[in-house]
Amino acid sequence: MTVVFKLGGSLLSLPGLANQLHLAMNQRHGEKCLVLTGGGATTDVVRNWSQTHQLTEEAAHWLAISSLDLNRQLLADLLSWKTVATRSQANNYWNREASPLLLDFGRFVREEEQTSVLPLPHHWDVTSDSLAAWTACLWPAAELVLLKSISLPQPLTLHEAADGGYVDPYFPHVATGLQKISWCNLRASTIRIEPWCASA
Numbered sequence: 001m002t003v004v005f006k007l008g009g010s011l012l013s014l015p016g017l018a019n020q021l022h023l024a025m026n027q028r029h030g031e032k033c034l035v036l037t038g039g040g041a042t043t044d045v046v047r048n049w050s051q052t053h054q055l056t057e058e059a060a061h062w063l064a065i066s067s068l069d070l071n072r073q074l075l076a077d078l079l080s081w082k083t084v085a086t087r088s089q090a091n092n093y094w095n096r097e098a099s100p101l102l103l104d105f106g107r108f109v110r111e112e113e114q115t116s117v118l119p120l121p122h123h124w125d126v127t128s129d130s131l132a133a134w135t136a137c138l139w140p141a142a143e144l145v146l147l148k149s150i151s152l153p154q155p156l157t158l159h160e161a162a163d164g165g166y167v168d169p170y171f172p173h174v175a176t177g178l179q180k181i182s183w184c185n186l187r188a189s190t191i192r193i194e195p196w197c198a199s200a
Contacts, residue, residue, distance in 0.1 A: 001031055001032065001141070001142035001143070002031070002032040002033075002034060002139055002140075002141040002142060003028050003031045003032065003033050003034070003141060003142065003143045003145060004035075004036060004132055004135055004136040004139065004143070004144050004145070004154065005025070005033060005035045005036070005100075005147055006017070006035075006036050006038060006128060006129065006131075006144065006145070006146050006147060007021070007036070007037050007038055007075070007147045007186075008037060008038045008040070008128075008146070008147055008148045008149055008186075009037070009038035009041065009043060009083065009128065010040050010041075010148075010149045010178065011038075011040075011147060011148075011186050011187070012037075012040050012041070012042075012071055013040075014039070014099065014149075014186065014187060017078065017093050017133075018078045018079055020186045020187075020191060021079065021147075023191040024145070024147060024184050024186065024191055024193060025100055026123040027191075027192075027193045028143075028145070028193070030098060031098070032094045032174035033100040033101070034084075034090060034101055034102075034103055034104065034135075034139070034193050035069075035075070035081070035100055035101065035102050035151060036105055036132045036135060037068055037071040037074075037075055037102070037104045037129065038068070038071070038127070038128035038129075039064060039067050039068055039071065039102020039127065039128055041176075042067040042068075042071055043064050043067045043068070043128075045067065046060060046063045046064045047060075047064075048097070049063065049151075050063075050124075051056070051060070051113045057059040057122055057123045057124070058122050060124070060139075061122035061123065061126075061137055062160065064174045065080065065105060065106045067107060068105050068106070068128060068131075069104065069105070069106050072102050072103075072104065074174055075102055076102055079100075081099065081100050081101060081102050082099070082101055082102065083101070083102045083103070083104050083113070083177030084101050084102070084104065085103070085104040086104060086107075086111065087139065088107070088136075088200050091125060091156070093162070095104065097172070097179070098192045103135065105131060108135065109131070112125065112138055115176075116138060118134060118137055118138060118177070120134050120174075123171045124196050125168060125169040126168065126170045126199040127168040127170075129146065129167040129171045130167075130168050130170040130173075130174050130175075132144060132146070133171060133178060133181075134174050135178075136178055136180050137174060137177045137178060139185070140179075141178075141179075141181060142180060143178075143180040143181070144173045144178050144180070144181050144182070145173070145179070145181075145182045145183070145184060145193055146167070146182070146183050146184070146196075147153070147186050148166075148183065148184070148185055148186065149185065149186065149187050150164055150166070150185055150187070151188065152183040152185075152194070152196060153184040154184065154196075156173035156196075157172075158175055158176065159172045160188075163171055181195075181196045182194060182195050182196055183196045
């Protein structure tokens, strides 16, 4: 089965990130793992540009998408994982070896939005949390794993998590279509993927 991992952008400053990621990935050993990188400080630059220059939401959206690609390139350098933009590319790699793959989300979203019936609003309520959930729905993936810098208090519904700032405001709207959502604090002393079974 395919498992989509969303790496929070704040984790890009984590010393030993590559090792922590491997510990998380090993808990889904043998699965087809697809990794989407969050924005973090890189996307914050776009937020500042948006405010300073009064960018349209559409312009800011695509600049923010581009910032994810810069972060993905960092992961590619750290881990030597291959990058894919389509299901066919991913399957070609996975047919040869079960190695995690990085998603070029910019290319993926441009192609998928042409035919998708699942809307993806272009505004700041939609961050990489929702982008990962949208990707997991469309792929489709059997599980979405959110790799974060904090633990998730239990129990929380999707809407309570959004209200508390654990995920972005749009996340509950798209995540209800997912089979399974899990959570992992990559800054914890013990790396453990925990099921998040709350409903909207």
